[in-house]
Structures are given as structure tokens and as C-alpha cells.
Amino acid sequence: MTTQLFCTSCGEGYDSLEPVWRCSCGGLLDLECEPDFPLRKIGRRKPTMWRYREALPIDSDVHILSLDEGFTPLTPLAIGDKRVLFKLDHLFPTGSFKDRGASVLMSKAHELGVNKVVEDSSGNAGCAIAAYAAAGGIGCEIFAPEKTSSAKLTQIRAYGANLHPVAGSREDTAKAALLAANDAYYASHVCNPFFLHGTKTFAFEVCEQLGWEAPDTLVLPAGNGTLLLGAYIGFSELLKCGLIDYMPKMVAVQTESCRPLHAAWEEKSSEPCAVTRKLRPTSQAIYESDESETFAAIKKDTFAEGMAIAKPMRGRQMLEAVKKCRGKFISVSEDEIRSALSLSFGRGFYIEPTAAATVAGVCKYLSDGAKPDEMVVSAFTGHGLKDTEKILSLLENR
Ligand SMILES: Cc1ncc(COP(=O)(O)O)c(C=O)c1O
Ligand SMILES: [Zn+2]
Numbered sequence: 096m097t098t099q100l101f102c103t104s105c106g107e108g109y110d111s112l113e114p115v116w117r118c119s120c121g122g123l124l125d126l127e128c129e130p131d132f133p134l135r136k137i138g139r140r141k142p143t144m145w146r147y148r149e150a151l152p153i154d155s156d157v158h159i160l161s162l163d164e165g166f167t168p169l170t171p172l173a174i175g176d177k178r179v180l181f182k183l184d185h186l187f188p189t190g191s192f193k194d195r196g197a198s199v200l201m202s203k204a205h206e207l208g209v210n211k212v213v214e215d216s217s218g219n220a221g222c223a224i225a226a227y228a229a230a231g232g233i234g235c236e237i238f239a240p241e242k243t244s245s246a247k248l249t250q251i252r253a254y255g256a257n258l259h260p261v262a263g264s265r266e267d268t269a270k271a272a273l274l275a276a277n278d279a280y281y282a283s284h285v286c287n288p289f290f291l292h293g294t295k296t297f298a299f300e301v302c303e304q305l306g307w308e309a310p311d312t313l314v315l316p317a318g319n320g321t322l323l324l325g326a327y328i329g330f331s332e333l334l335k336c337g338l339i340d341y342m343p344k345m346v347a348v349q350t351e352s353c354r355p356l357h358a359a360w361e362e363k364s365s366e367p368c369a370v371t372r373k374l375r376p377t378s379q380a381i382y383e384s385d386e387s388e389t390f391a392a393i394k395k396d397t398f399a400e401g402m403a404i405a406k407p408m409r410g411r412q413m414l415e416a417v418k419k420c421r422g423k424f425i426s427v428s429e430d431e432i433r434s435a436l437s438l439s440f441g442r443g444f445y446i447e448p449t450a451a452a453t454v455a456g457v458c459k460y461l462s463d464g465a466k467p468d469e470m471v472v473s474a475f476t477g478h479g480l481k482d483t484e485k486i487l488s489l490l491e492n493r
Contacts, residue, residue, distance in 0.1 A: 096128055096129055096130065096131070096149065096150075096152060096154075097128065097129050098111040098126055098127065098128040098152045099111060099126070099127050099128075100113075100115065100124045100125070100126055100127075100288065101124065101125060101127065102118035102120060102122040102123070102124055103122055103123045103124070103125050103412070104118065104120055104121070104122025104123070105118060105120045105122055107119070107120065107122075109124065111126065111152065112207070113207075114207045114209060114280050116276075116280070116281045116283065116286055116287045117281070117286060123286060123288075123408065123409065123412075124286075124287075124288050125288050126152060126288040126289065126291075126292055128150075128152050128292070130147075130149060130150030130151075130332045130336065131149040131150065131336070132147065132149065132150060132299075132333075132336055132338055133149060134307070137303070141163070142165075142166035143161065143163050143164060143165045143166055144164055144165025144166060144195055144198065144293070144296035144299075144300065145159060145161055145165070145198075146166065147296055147299045150295075150299065150332060151199055151292065151293075151296075152199070152203070152289065152292050153199065153202045153203060153206055154206060155206065158202050158203075158205040158206040159198075159202045160198060160201045160202045160205055160227045160230045160231045161198055161202075161230075162188040162194070162198070162226065162227070162230060163188075164187050164188050164194045164195070164198055165187070165194075165195060165198075165296055165300065166300055167182050167183045167184050167186055167187070167300070168182070168183045168186075169181070169182055169183075169300070169301060169304040169305075169472070170182075170183055172442060174438075174457065174458060174461055175458075175461060175462070176467075177461050177465065177467070177471070179314075179457055179461070179471045179472070179473055180301075180310070180470070180471070180472045180473070181444075181472075181473050181474060181475055182297065182300070182301065182472070182473070182474040182475070183444075183474075183475055184297070184474045184475055184476050184477075185444075185445075185446050185447075185450060185475040185476065185477050185478040185479070186478070187223075188226060189219070189222045189223045189226045189250065190219070190222070190250075190477060190478035190480060190481055191219040191222070191223065191476060191477040191478065191481070192294065192297065192322055192474060192476050192477070193219045193220045193222070193223035193224075193284060193321070194223045194226070194227075195293045195294045195296050195297060195325065196220070196223070196284050196289075196290035196291065196293035196294045196321055196325065197220070197223035197224050197226065197227045197282075197284070197290070197293065198227055198293055199289055199290070199292055199293030200224070200227075200282055200284070200287055200289040200290045200293060201224065201227035201228060201230070201231055201233065201282065202227075202231075203289040204231070204233060204280055204282060205231045205233065207280070209233060209279075209280040210233060210234055211233065211234035211235070211236065211279040211280065212224065212228060212233060212234070212235055212236070212279060212280045212281070212282035213236045213237075213238070213272050213275045213276045213279045213280070213281055213282065214235070214236075214237055214238070214272065214281075214282045214283060214284065215237070215238040215239065215261075215268045215269045215271070215272030215273075215283065216237065216238075216239055216268075216284065217239070217240065217243060217265055217268075217318075217400055217401045217403075217404075218239055218243040218244060218247030218248070218251075218400070218401060218481070219247065219401060219449075219477055219481070220284040220290075220321070221237040221238075221239050221247070221251050221256075221258075222247055222250045222251055222254070223284075224237065224256075224282050224284070225237055225250075225251045225254035225255070225256035226254050228254070228255075228256060228282075229254040229255050229256075234279075235254070235255070235256035235257065236256065236257045236259065236272075236275055236279065237251045237256045237257070237258050237259065238259045238261055238268050238269075238271050238272040238275070239251065239258065239259070239260060239261065239268060240260070240261055240263070240264070240265055240267075240268050241260035241261060241262055242400075243260075243400070244400065244481060244482040244483075244484060244485065245484065246480060246481050246482060246483060247481055247482075248260065250481075259271065259275075264405070265403070265404060265405070266405065266406060269285075284319070284321050285319045285321065285407075285408050285409060286408065290321060290325075291321060291324050291325045291328055292325075292328065293325070294321050294322050294324070294325025294326070294329075295325040295326065295328040295329030295332065296325075296329065297322060297325055297326050297329060297474070298325070298326045298328075298329025298330045298332075298333060299329055299333070301313075301472055302329075302330075302333055302338065302339060305470075307338055307339070308339065309330060309333070309339040309340075309341060309342070309343050310343050310470040310471065310472040311343060311344065311466075311469045311470045311471065312343055312344045312345075312346060312422075312460075312465070312469055312470070312471045312472070313326055313343050313344070313345045313346065313471075313472050313473070314346045314348060314453060314456050314457045314460055314471060314472075314473040315345060315346070315347060315348065315453065315473065315474065316347075316348050316401075316402055316449075316452060316453045316456075316476060317347035317348055317349050317356055317402075317407075317413060317424065318349075318401055318402040318403070318404040318407065319404050319407050319408065319409065320347075320407060320409050320410070320412070320413040320416075322474065322476065323345060323347055323413055323416065323417075324409060324412060324413060324416060326345065327345065327416040327420070330342050330343060330420075342419070342420040343420065343472070344420055344421050344422045345416065345417050345420050345422035346422055346423055346424075346425060346456065346460050347413065347417050347422065347423070347424045347425070348402075348424075348425055348426070348427060348452060348453050348455070348456030349402065349424060349425070349426045349427075350397050350399050350402050350403065350426060350427055350428075350429075350432065350452055351426045351427065351428045351429070352397035352399075352403060352429065353370055353397060353402070353403040353404065353405060354370075354424075354426045355367040355368045355369065355370050355404075355405060355406065355407065355410065356368075356407065356410055356413055356414060356424055357424040357425065357426045359410070359414060360414065360417070360423070360424040364414075365411060365414055365415070366410065366411055366414075367406065367407055367410035367411070367414070369405070369406070370405040370406075397429065397432075398429050398432045398433065398436075398448045398451075398452075398485065398489075399432055399448055399449040399451070399452040400448070400449055400482075400485075401447075401449035401477065402449055402452050425456055425459055425460060425463075427452055427455035427456055427459055428455075431455040431458065431459065432448060432451050432452050432455045433451075433489060434455065434458070435451040435452070435454035435455035435457075435458055436448055436451035436454075436486075436489065437489075437493075438454065438458070439451060439454055439475070440479075444475055445478065445479035445480070446475045446476075446477060446478065446479050447477040447478060447479050447480075447481045447482045447485075447486075448482055448485050448486070448489075449476070449477055449482075450474075450475050450476040450477040450478075453473055453474060453475075453476060454473070454475070456473075457471065457473045
């Protein structure tokens with residue numbers, strides 16, 4: 096498959112056989128490819144995300160790093176008088192949907208002959224990159240905020256990665272990783288476009304599981320937007336190849352504690368708003384100041400640790416994608432996240448608090464007037480075993 100990297104700021108093109116992850120102008124890179132979907136072949140293949148082989152940007156099969164991930168169940172759940180289909184992405188090998196991106200990105204690193212990668216993450220992406228680095232025998236340095244749940248930090252170390260806990264904010268962690276990326280390949284789930292060409296398999300699976308049809312609506316998390324943008328790329332490719340005839344509407348979920356994109360959406364701004372500690376009493380926009388201390392204060396207040404991204408690097412693209420598919424942004428409160436967690440547990444789904452923010456978004460979207468016959472698809476994005484301490488505190492305070 097032909098693939099080409101290009102800069103989203105200046106348009107400069109790069110050969111995808113170069114170990115490049117950012118334009119010389121500093122701009123973010125996107126990847127363009129020409130996917131193919133040979134449906135009969137796909138139908139006969141193993142139930143993993145690699146069944147869409149002709150749509151995944153790795154030249155030779157020998158470089159594929161796979162733990163037989165993906166093709167997660169699409170399971171119906173009744174919420175009120177409505178029915179929603181949830182992808183059980185908490186059942187991935189490392190316990191989160193990030194394996195979709197990590198499998199493709201680390202396969203690309205293997206193809207490029209990279210011997211060491213650097214990544215920064217609020218936890219789950221670090222776990223996923225570390226697992227696939229282990230599978231490929233690639234050295235791995237993971238930077239994560241020191242306040243990340245101990246299960247995630249332990250998991251990263253267990254795969255053999257060097258873990259660098261960073262004091263301060265998520266942004267401080269990213270800065271530390273960027274420095275380290277001077278002499279290694281930056282396997283960033285946010286900057287590196289190959290990650291998004293793994294998360295796009297979410298769209299392919301949903302579409303195939305619905306009999307090669309698109310759902311009406313997707314309710315997805317909007318932290319750094321790796322699932323949101325991946326789904327957008329995936330459905331766009333399906334549309335381009337004529338497998339579906341419309342784009343699903345995307346409802347992007349943020350938390351009231353940290354909502355730079357929802358605030359921008361309300362202001363009709365094309366750039367994310369900056370976030371400050373001074374939250375207004377209701378769910379009003381949060382502006383100004385991006386000092387690290389400020390962000391740490393906000394993050395401490397939210398139950399959804401993986402979603403509290405004050406400055407989403409691809410925020411502009413997220414706003415654009417949601418606009419193009421006639422979607423919207425919504426924000427959920429801490430109480431709504433707790434209720435959604437209890438609801439999920441009560442149905443037998445053990446998910447982590449960050450994942451519950453998306454479920455809370457589904458509940459909010461349904462109660463805000465989804466049509467009775469609307470086909471809504473969402474995801475359980477991370478496993479409950481990732482954050483026992485927080486779940487325990489929830490149980491004790493209930
Ligand atoms: C379990 C879980 N759900 C949702 C998200 C949000 O995903 P994104 O930041 O890609 O929007 C994350 C991010 O780490 C996560 O770990
Ligand atoms: Zn550029």
C-alpha cells in the first residue's frame with residue numbers, strides 16, 4: 096500500500112520509510128494511505144484487528160507485532176428505554192483500546208529498524224507501547240506522571256520498559272519525553288500518526304460487525320482524541336472506498352474538570368481553550384493559564400485520570416472532525432462519572448473510572464434527546480483492574 100506522511104502545518108511531505116515523527120517546521124504529521132477492503136478475504140481471517148491487513152500501513156508481514164488483539168465484541172446494553180452497542184475494548188491484551196494504536200505503531204518502529212522508543216502517557220498508552228516493545232524486542236522508555244495509578248505503573252515495568260515517573264502535570268511528562276526523544280524514536284500516541292492508523296480499526300470492526308453498515312452515532316472520549324480521530328479516519332476511509340454511504344455523527348465526551356475542547360466548541364473557536372484552576376461553579380468555560388501546577392490541581396479533582404488533557408495537541412483536528420460529521424462536544428460531571436461506573440459494575444462490566452466518563456457521556460447523550468431508533472455505538476475503553484485504589488475509594492464512600 097502506498098503511504099505518505101505530510102505536515103499539517105506547512106504541507107511538507109515525508110517518505111514513510113524515514114523514522115520521522117514531526118515536521119522540521121515543528122508541525123504535526125498526518126499519514127495518507129490508500130486502503131483496500133477485500134471483504135471475502137477479510138471474512139475468512141482470524142478475528143483480530145489485523146484482518147484489515149490491506150488497510151494497515153505496514154509493508155511487510157514480517158514486521159507485524161501482534162498479540163492477537165482486536166475484533167472485540169460489540170455488545171448491546173439497555174440504558175433506560177434505549178439500547179446502546181458497546182465495543183468491549185477493555186478486553187484488549189493490556190486492558191485498554193490503546194493496543195490498537197500500539198500494535199500498528201510498534202510494527203512500524205520494527206519495520207524502520209528502530210532499537211529504542213520513547214513514549215509519554217497518562218498510563219494506558221504507556222502500558223500498550225511497553226507491551227508491544229517487549230513483543231518486538233525493542234528498548235522502551237516510558238514517561239508517566241508519578242500520580243498515575245500504581246497498577247498502570249507496575250504494568251509498564253512488568254513488560255521490561257524503563258519507567259520514568261515525572262512530578263507535576265501531564266504536560267511536564269510530555270516535555271521530559273520530548274527531551275529524551277532526541278536520541279530515540281518518539282512512539283507518541285498523540286504525535287505519531289501511525290498510532291491513529293491503528294485506532295482506526297475501531298471503525299472497521301464496528302462497520303463489519305454491523306454487516307458493513309455505519310451506525311448513526313458514536314459516543315467517544317475526547318482527551319487527546321486517539322480513539323476519536325482514529326474512528327474518524329477509519330470511517331472516512333470506509334466512506335472513500337464506498338463501503339458505507341454516510342459518516343456517523345461523533346459525540347465527543349470531556350469532563351467538566353478539564354474541558355478545553357467543549358469550551359472552544361461553545362465559543363465556535365477552532366483552537367482548544369486553555370485551562371485554568373478557577374473552575375466556574377457550573378459547567379462554564381475554563382480559560383487562561385497553562386502553568387503545570389494549575390493543571391495538576393485540576394487533574395487531582397477528576398476521577399477520570401486518562402481524560403484530563405489540558406492542551407490536546409491534536410485539539411484543532413478533533414474540533415474539525417466533530418464539526419465535519421455534524422457531531423458535538425459534551426462534558427460530564429464527577430457525579431455522573433461515578434454513577435456511570437456503578438451502572439457498568441451493576442451490569443457486570445468491570446471498567447476503570449476514566450472509561451466510565453464515556454459511559455456517562457452516553458447516558459447524558461441519551462437523556463438529552465437521542466432519537467428512539469438511533470443506533471448508538473460507544474466503547475468500554477479500559478479495564479477496572481487498572482485502578483483498584485480509586486474503585487475501592489468509590490466503594491468505601493458510597
Ligand atoms: C481508559 C481510557 N479511556 C479513555 C481515554 C481517552 O483517550 P484519548 O486521550 O485518546 O482521547 C484514555 C486515555 O488515556 C484511557 O486510558
Ligand atoms: Zn511543516
